[in-house]
Amino acid sequence: MDIQKLIQSAIDALQFSYTPYSNFKVAAALFTKSQKVITGCNIENASYTPTNCAERTAFFKAVSEGEKEFEAIVIVGGKDGELDDYCPPCGVCRQVMMEFCDPKTFQIILAKSPTDYKKFTLEEMLPLGFGPGNL
Ligand SMILES: O=c1ccn([C@H]2C[C@H](O)[C@@H](CO)O2)c(=O)[nH]1
Numbered sequence: 568m569d570i571q572k573l574i575q576s577a578i579d580a581l582q583f584s585y586t587p588y589s590n591f592k593v594a595a596a597l598f599t600k601s602q603k604v605i606t607g608c609n610i611e612n613a614s615y616t617p618t619n620c621a622e623r624t625a626f627f628k629a630v631s632e633g634e635k636e637f638e639a640i641v642i643v644g645g646k647d648g649e650l651d652d653y654c655p656p657c658g659v660c661r662q663v664m665m666e667f668c669d670p671k672t673f674q675i676i677l678a679k680s681p682t683d684y685k686k687f688t689l690e691e692m693l694p695l696g697f698g699p700g701n702l
């Protein structure tokens with residue numbers, strides 16, 4: 568996996584972020600075990616609650632195309648699309664990751680640029696997470 572290229576894919580997807588209400592632009596690039604990159608952006612709604620996060624857009628695109636095994640996700644985002652802070656995934660997105668990813672190995676990469684990033688495992692971001700193995 569080329570982390571810098573994956574970060575650039577997420578940055579390229581920021582332009583599609585649909586955020587007329589918050590103008591907080593987020594994009595994600597999900598890397599599958601089959602070595603594919605699937606991007607997503609946040610998509611807001613006038614009724615607010617139907618808003619979909621960038622990370623879940625990427626996961627749902629991937630799963631709907633037959634991909635269910637993942638290595639890593641890059642997340643970029645910020646107000647007006649400025650990447651001056653790392654943009655951590657919300658709790659709902661962490662839970663969606665828990666459904667499809669191994670918490671010990673799945674990498675969550677928060678980036679400000681192709682060379683400025685931090686890596687976490689899903690387990691670090693969602694300790695004691697509830698997943699399919701708990702049922
Ligand atoms: O994990 C997250 C958290 C927030 N957002 C989006 C939703 C909304 O459009 C905007 C402000 O919450 O950021 C994401 O895309 N991912």
Ligand SMILES: [Zn+2]
Nearest residue numbers: 620656657660
């Ligand atoms: Zn989210």
